[in-house]
Amino acid sequence: MSEANRVWRLRERPFGDITEDVLSFEEESIPEPGDGEFLFRLNYLSLDPTNRVWMSDMDQYMPPVALDDPMRGFVCGTVVKSHHPDYAEGAVVSGLGVWADYQIGTPQLVRPMGDTGPIPVDDAFSAFALVGPTAYLLLLEIGEPKEGETVVVSAAAGAVGSIVGQIAKIKGCRVVGLAGSKEKCAWIQDDLGFDEAINYRTEDVPKALAAACPDGIDVYFDNVGGEILDACLKLMNFKGRIPTCGLISQYNATEPVPGPYNYAMILMQRLRVEGLIPVLDLPERCPEAIAALGQWMAEGKIKVRTEIVDGLENALSTVKKLYSGANTGKLMIRVKDL
Amino acid sequence: MSEANRVWRLRERPFGDITEDVLSFEEESIPEPGDGEFLFRLNYLSLDPTNRVWMSDMDQYMPPVALDDPMRGFVCGTVVKSHHPDYAEGAVVSGLGVWADYQIGTPQLVRPMGDTGPIPVDDAFSAFALVGPTAYLLLLEIGEPKEGETVVVSAAAGAVGSIVGQIAKIKGCRVVGLAGSKEKCAWIQDDLGFDEAINYRTEDVPKALAAACPDGIDVYFDNVGGEILDACLKLMNFKGRIPTCGLISQYNATEPVPGPYNYAMILMQRLRVEGLIPVLDLPERCPEAIAALGQWMAEGKIKVRTEIVDGLENALSTVKKLYSGANTGKLMIRVKDL
Numbered sequence: 057m058s059e060a061n062r063v064w065r066l067r068e069r070p071f072g073d074i075t076e077d078v079l080s081f082e083e084e085s086i087p088e089p090g091d092g093e094f095l096f097r098l099n100y101l102s103l104d105p106t107n108r109v110w111m112s113d114m115d116q117y118m119p120p121v122a123l124d125d126p127m128r129g130f131v132c133g134t135v136v137k138s139h140h141p142d143y144a145e146g147a148v149v150s151g152l153g154v155w156a157d158y159q160i161g162t163p164q165l166v167r168p169m170g171d172t173g174p175i176p177v178d179d180a181f182s183a184f185a186l187v188g189p190t191a192y193l194l195l196l197e198i199g200e201p202k203e204g205e206t207v208v209v210s211a212a213a214g215a216v217g218s219i220v221g222q223i224a225k226i227k228g229c230r231v232v233g234l235a236g237s238k239e240k241c242a243w244i245q246d247d248l249g250f251d252e253a254i255n256y257r258t259e260d261v262p263k264a265l266a267a268a269c270p271d272g273i274d275v276y277f278d279n280v281g282g283e284i285l286d287a288c289l290k291l292m293n294f295k296g297r298i299p300t301c302g303l304i305s306q307y308n309a310t311e312p313v314p315g316p317y318n319y320a321m322i323l324m325q326r327l328r329v330e331g332l333i334p335v336l337d338l339p340e341r342c343p344e345a346i347a348a349l350g351q352w353m354a355e356g357k358i359k360v361r362t363e364i365v366d367g368l369e370n371a372l373s374t375v376k377k378l379y380s381g382a383n384t385g386k387l388m389i390r391v392k393d394l
Numbered sequence: 395m396s397e398a399n400r401v402w403r404l405r406e407r408p409f410g411d412i413t414e415d416v417l418s419f420e421e422e423s424i425p426e427p428g429d430g431e432f433l434f435r436l437n438y439l440s441l442d443p444t445n446r447v448w449m450s451d452m453d454q455y456m457p458p459v460a461l462d463d464p465m466r467g468f469v470c471g472t473v474v475k476s477h478h479p480d481y482a483e484g485a486v487v488s489g490l491g492v493w494a495d496y497q498i499g500t501p502q503l504v505r506p507m508g509d510t511g512p513i514p515v516d517d518a519f520s521a522f523a524l525v526g527p528t529a530y531l532l533l534l535e536i537g538e539p540k541e542g543e544t545v546v547v548s549a550a551a552g553a554v555g556s557i558v559g560q561i562a563k564i565k566g567c568r569v570v571g572l573a574g575s576k577e578k579c580a581w582i583q584d585d586l587g588f589d590e591a592i593n594y595r596t597e598d599v600p601k602a603l604a605a606a607c608p609d610g611i612d613v614y615f616d617n618v619g620g621e622i623l624d625a626c627l628k629l630m631n632f633k634g635r636i637p638t639c640g641l642i643s644q645y646n647a648t649e650p651v652p653g654p655y656n657y658a659m660i661l662m663q664r665l666r667v668e669g670l671i672p673v674l675d676l677p678e679r680c681p682e683a684i685a686a687l688g689q690w691m692a693e694g695k696i697k698v699r700t701e702i703v704d705g706l707e708n709a710l711s712t713v714k715k716l717y718s719g720a721n722t723g724k725l726m727i728r729v730k731d732l
Contacts, residue, residue: 115628117662281657290453300661315653319619323638323669324455330668331661 061086062368064127064155069112069120072310073379078111079127079155079372086158094138094161096149100181101368101389102130103375104215105279108307117333126154127371132169132181134394135161143168148177148394150185155371157391174354177394182362182386183219183353184346186335190301191219192345193334195277198299203228205274206293208265210284212250213240215360215386216301219349220277221250222358229275232268234261234284236381243384248359262287272296280305282313289318292325300331308379361385399424400706402465402493407458408449410648411717416449417465417493417710424496432476432499434487438519439706439727440468441713442553443617446645455671464492465709470507470519471497472732481506486515486732488523493709495729512692515732520700520724521557521691522684524673528639529557530683531672536637537613541566544607546626549617550588551578553698553724554639557687558615559588560696567613570606572599572622574719581722586697600625610634618643620651627656630663638669646717699723 060083070078089095110121110128121128131153135143140163143149151166153159172180201207207224211217212233221244224231232252233244241253252268254261265273265287272293278285282305285298292298306313322329335342352358363383365374368391377383398421408416427433448459448466459466469491473481478501481487489504491497510518539545545562549555550571559582562569570590571582579591590606592599603611603625610631616623620643623636630636644651660667673680690696701721703712706729715721 115656115659115662117664303658303661306658312655313657314655315657317650317652318453319651319653319657320641320644321453322667323641323671324453326455326669326671326675328666328668329660330666331664333661333664337664 059086059157060084061156061158063157064368064371065124066111066121066127067124069123070108070308073308074108074111074372074376076372081369081372084156087160089137089139089160092140092162094135094140094143095158096133096135096153096161096166098131098133098153098157098159098368098391099148099394100132100178101155101371101391102132102181102186103371103378103387103389104130104186105302105304105307105378107375108379112307114307117336126156126159129153129155130186131159131166132177132185133159133161150181155368157368173350175350178364178388178390179360179362180350182215182388183349183360187215187386188219188349189334189338189342189345191216192223192349193338193341194299194301194332195220195223195275197334197338198328198330198332199275199277199297201227201229201275204230206230206232206269206271207275207277208232208234208269208273208288209277209279210234210256211279211302211304212244212253213384214279217277217279218244218248218385219358219360222248222352224275225249226352226357230269230271232265240384243361256284262290265291275299277301278303281316282306286316286318289316289321289327292321292327294325296325296327298327298329300329304379363387364390366390397424397495398422399494399496401495402706402709403462404449404459404465405462407451407461408446408646411646412446412449412710412714414710419707419710422494425498427475427477427498430478430500432473432478432481433496434471434473434491434499434504436469436471436491436495436497436706436729437486437732438470438516439493439709439729440470440519440524441709441716441725441727442468442524443640443642443645443716445713446717450645452645455674464494464497467491467493468524469497469504470515470523471499473499488519493706495706511688513688516702516726516728517698517700518688520553520726521687521698525553525724526557526687527672527676527680527683529554530561530687531676531679532637532639532670533558533561533613533615535672535676536666536668536670537615537635539565539567539613542568543612544568544570544609545613545615546570546572546603546607546611547615547617548572548594548622549640549642550582550591551722552617555615555617556582556586556723557696557698560586560690562613563587564690564695568607568609570603578722581699594622600628603629613637615639616641619654620644624654624656627654627659627665630659630665632663634663634665636665636667638667642717701725702728704728
């Protein structure tokens with residue numbers, strides 16, 4: 057290959073917000089795939105709240121990125137050289153990779169995208185690679201929403217939250233979303249059909265939640281932890297469920313973060329609080345999630361929004377948006393159009 | 395009836411530790427049972443950590459005791475006057491009653507003790523009325539301990555904890571208990587067969603737990619919350635379970651208590667944290683629990699210890715022992731021998 061390879065490497069573990077020193081962006085040689093491996097070129101890089109977790113040495117669900125290693129990310133790319141019979145040159149693949157133009161793939165971590173039907177590949181990657189199965193399986197397997205129940209979703213204008221709320225509506229629930237701006241609240245309520253939207257930056261959250269949930273909360277889909285979790289715990293109904301998807305409010309903390317003050321509600325209301333990472337824990341169920349979501353998207357019952365920023369060189373400045381709430385929907389870097 | 399009735403009434407909600415002003419002890423007339431009711435005389439009064447919850451106005455699982463009402467408790471007594479065909483005079487009954495010599499029972503809250511087989515009625519009340527079904531069902535239904543797994547129990551020399559640990563041993567688990575004195579630790583390890591006992595007052599809990607649980611923790615049976623919960627969260631294995639039975643470390647708090655700092659472990663290790671109050675939530679399963687426990691007790695596989703204090707007048711001074719950790723096993727007041 058004549059072209060250079062650009063690679064983001066983790067140089068420091070962030071303390072608080074992600075700073076420019078945390079990652080370096082360097083030109084390197086293009087790696088050579090070994091037996092059973094393939095080389096692919098990055099088309100899209102998914103930016104996700106969990107990126108901040110991998111950069112740190114906090115307790116986490118897989119080993120953090122080692123210092124000086126390429127930064128880890130969910131990726132979509134095109135095979136350019138293959139030593140694996142199932143990965144032909146030109147095949148579009150997605151999975152867990154790194155922030156680099158060219159990278160080695162193995163079948164364990166990267167799989168063919170397959171036929172995405174009427175849905176463009178970038179939309180399919182945006183909705184299906186991570187966030188769709190996460191939203192679908194965590195809501196349905198742990199949340200178990202029933203018709204007429206009240207479902208509250210935090211980070212409701214985010215990639216996962218916006219899908220969770222729409223699935224809960226399809227299931228016949230009253231859906232209340234929390235988001236961080238007037239525009240986001242308008243989007244989830246007017247465009248996505250949430251019953252109520254609460255701007256957590258400007259409203260009194262406990263009061264607004266109580267008003268929006270006159271029958272209490274049956275399912276709180278937790279993307280954020282912190283004060284919103286506490287306010288929801290206070291309103292949980294008997295045998296309520298709290299699927300725990302993320303705790304973004306505390307990823308950038310610089311000191312230990314206390315758990316919810318209303319933790320005792322777990323006992324008092326016999327709640328079930330449970331974490332699940334469907335793409336890792338229930339990979340065999342992901343096709344079902346993708347099929348259902350694809351159907352609903354085709355029928356116009358679920359809308360997804362993707363915010364695309366061009367240029368791998370912008371990955372670091374763009375990923376920060378997730379922690380300041382500056383993005384709406386799925387955040388992605390486009391490195392090269394498919 | 396010629397005899398007077400002595401009644402403990404809630405006069406103030408406690409702030410911090412229970413003080414003498416919280417309850418008053420007064421002579422009153424003996425109530426008259428109405429249609430479908432019966433009058434029973436108290437033999438045993440169970441003292442339980444949840445008593446402190448009922449005295450307060452914290453969020454809880456049933457309405458708190460109203461100010462000036464008789465204090466609520468689990469009771470065992472003898473029917474002395476009946477307007478209900480299923481409750482003959484002389485029948486021994488148990489259930490949810492009040493701290494008073496004489497009180498009205500209804501079938502909703504008070505049931506016949508029935509035949510306790512080879513187990514004396516006081517032991518049966520001690521083990522079966524509340525703590526046995528709680529230990530059995532919460533451990534097995536939420537904890538789901540499997541052979542070879544590591545089960546950690548806090549308040550392990552308490553009424554529930556001591557039974558939980560012994561059931562977990564019967565199920566083939568490695569069992570580690572935390573208790574607050576050398577004597578308690580010796581009891582659970584030497585007499586009850588726990589694999590390890592940690593004195594949480596004198597040992598470095600995170601360190602001692604890590605040493606006692608070389609393969610991590612699969613089930614943490616939580617009776618206390620607080621720092622012990624935090625230390626256990628840190629060591630939880632993938633898909634671990636935390637049945638939440640009590641949070642005694644925070645019942646006497648005078649300001650809001652933060653939840654566990656390691657709350658994120660719920661997500662990172664995909665834990666299940668769930669509350670259950672079996673005597674309220676699964677009454678239909680309690681006979682199964684009682685039958686199993688009765689069998690194990692008869693076989694000597696489960697030992698129970700009851701600390702009995704004589705005299706209803708000592709109920710207030712005795713209940714305080716629960717919150718200072720001064721009791722071992724089940725704490726009861728004997729008002730009148732059966």
